[in-house]
Amino acid sequence: AQSVSQHNHHVILSEAASLELGCNYSYGGTVNLFWYVQYPGQHLQLLLKYFSGDPLVKGIKGFEAEFIKSKFSFNLRKPSVQWSDTAEYFCAAAVSGTYKYIFGTGTRLKVLA
Amino acid sequence: AAGVIQSPRHLIKEKRETATLKCYPIPRHDTVYWYQQGPGQDPQFLISFYEKMQSDKGSIPDRFSAQQFSDYHSELNMSSLELGDSALYFCASSALMVSGELFFGEGSRLTVL
Numbered sequence: 001a002q003s004v005s006q007h008n009h010h011v012i013l014s015e016a017a018s019l020e021l022g023c024n025y026s027y028g029g030t031v032n033l034f035w036y037v038q039y040p041g042q043h044l045q046l047l048l049k050y051f052s053g054d055p056l057v058k059g060i061k062g063f064e065a066e067f068i069k070s071k072f073s074f075n076l077r078k079p080s081v082q083w084s085d086t087a088e089y090f091c092a093a094a095v096s097g098t099y100k101y102i103f104g105t106g107t108r109l110k111v112l113a
Numbered sequence: 114a115a116g117v118i119q120s121p122r123h124l125i126k127e128k129r130e131t132a133t134l135k136c137y138p139i140p141r142h143d144t145v146y147w148y149q150q151g152p153g154q155d156p157q158f159l160i161s162f163y164e165k166m167q168s169d170k171g172s173i174p175d176r177f178s179a180q181q182f183s184d185y186h187s188e189l190n191m192s193s194l195e196l197g198d199s200a201l202y203f204c205a206s207s208a209l210m211v212s213g214e215l216f217f218g219e220g221s222r223l224t225v226l
Contacts, residue, residue, distance in 0.1 A: 032213045034213075034214065034215075036215075042219075043203060043217040043218060043219050043220055044156070044203070044205075044215075044217045045217070046214055046215075046216075049213065049214055051213065090155070090156075092215075094213050099144060099161055099163050099168035099169050100169055101146060101158070101161070101215060102158075103155065103156060103158070105155050106155045
């Protein structure tokens with residue numbers, strides 16, 4: 001069965017630290033990959049997405065993610081986090097050509113001022 | 114720009130009562146997804162619709178039913194409510210085959226007393 005795994009459930013960083021959140025998916029076919037963010041008390045919002053082309057995608061607020069097909073990974077990165085990045089981050093995969101949209105279990109990031 | 118509209122935003126019900134949540138997708142979006150997010154938990158996929166037909170089913174209890182209407186709005190009906198049904202219910206819409214991105218509503222917070 002298709003699944004999305006996020007290895008870090010809770011991450012605590014100080015401001016200006018670098019961030020990398022892991023995401024792996026299990027599906028042999030074509031998938032479209034997404035990172036969503038949920039700020040406290042708010043709904044999910046799209047950070048970035050990968051469909052095809054350049055495997056390094058840039059999103060909003062200085063976030064980027066790299067698609068590595070051989071590793072089935074789509075890790076999220078940010079060189080220098082801010083206190084306002086405190087939120088929960090969800091990786092998601094949509095199986096191309098279907099309606100299946102699978103979310104990972106989420107990573108709660110807390111950035112200390 | 115128009116967003117996904119959910120109503121009501123807050124709902125309080127007693128055990129064993131019935132509740133109906135509504136979702137109005139972004140115009141020209143043909144796909145609707147429903148998710149349940151319990152306190153401190155990750156969104157759990159309930160059900161999805163494409164062009165008014167059920168496209169995928171997740172962990173939706175038998176006490177719940179949903180449908181998508183001719184104007185593409187969707188309703189989630191929940192009967193015999195239990196305390197454990199207290200959660201934030203998100204609706205998301207997409208022009209899935211076009212952009213693949215889910216756009217989330219603000220959510221409907223259901224409290225069962």
